[in-house]
Amino acid sequence: MELTLARLRIREWRLADWPAAHEYASDLEVVRYLDWGPNSEAETRAFIRETMRTRRKRPRTRYDLAVALRSSDRAIGGARLWIESIQHREGSIGYTLARASWGQGYASEVAAGLLRFGFETLGLHRIHAIVEPENVASTRVLERVGMRREGHLRDHRYAKGRWRDSLLYAIVKGENRMLQ
Numbered sequence: 001m002e003l004t005l006a007r008l009r010i011r012e013w014r015l016a017d018w019p020a021a022h023e024y025a026s027d028l029e030v031v032r033y034l035d036w037g038p039n040s041e042a043e044t045r046a047f048i049r050e051t052m053r054t055r056r057k058r059p060r061t062r063y064d065l066a067v068a069l070r071s072s073d074r075a076i077g078g079a080r081l082w083i084e085s086i087q088h089r090e091g092s093i094g095y096t097l098a099r100a101s102w103g104q105g106y107a108s109e110v111a112a113g114l115l116r117f118g119f120e121t122l123g124l125h126r127i128h129a130i131v132e133p134e135n136v137a138s139t140r141v142l143e144r145v146g147m148r149r150e151g152h153l154r155d156h157r158y159a160k161g162r163w164r165d166s167l168l169y170a171i172v173k174g175e176n177r178m179l180q
Helices: 015-025 041-054 106-121 136-144
Strands: 002-004 008-012 062-069 075-085 090-097 126-131 148-159 162-172
Touching (some): 008 106, 015 090, 041 062, 062 106, 075 106, 106 126, 126 148, 136 148
Antiparallel strands (some): 008 062, 062 075, 075 090, 148 162
């Protein structure tokens, strides 16, 4: 599976990507709002092996993918689209980029690409994303690609020793002309 975007390629992880993945997965600032991390080298390698294993399942419901620059094919982050319900045609998206790649519009490019993939290729009807309220940059990305805030979930996740709130964003197929 591969998506070619304007400046990026969203593709399957490869074993050789682990150093690039570990660069961002071990960065405290990058994983600040995430349920996981910072990763050890062993955890990063295990994650990539797991993505390779789950992509063979049929029907495939988990797309854990590398985000790479088109110019060099070097991984600069990760993206995911998970089918949460086949029956209800609902999925969720997420993305993580190395700190050196922040502020360049890559996250919006990735999010829009994931939405197009989910709606056009996978036939999803609704796609949602969860983000911590303090992660203002990510909420802006979700709004920029046409997702709407649907709720504030209190004490939604327990991670890194504390309960965390989440904001729920979603979009329904056909809502955003930018994606059509």
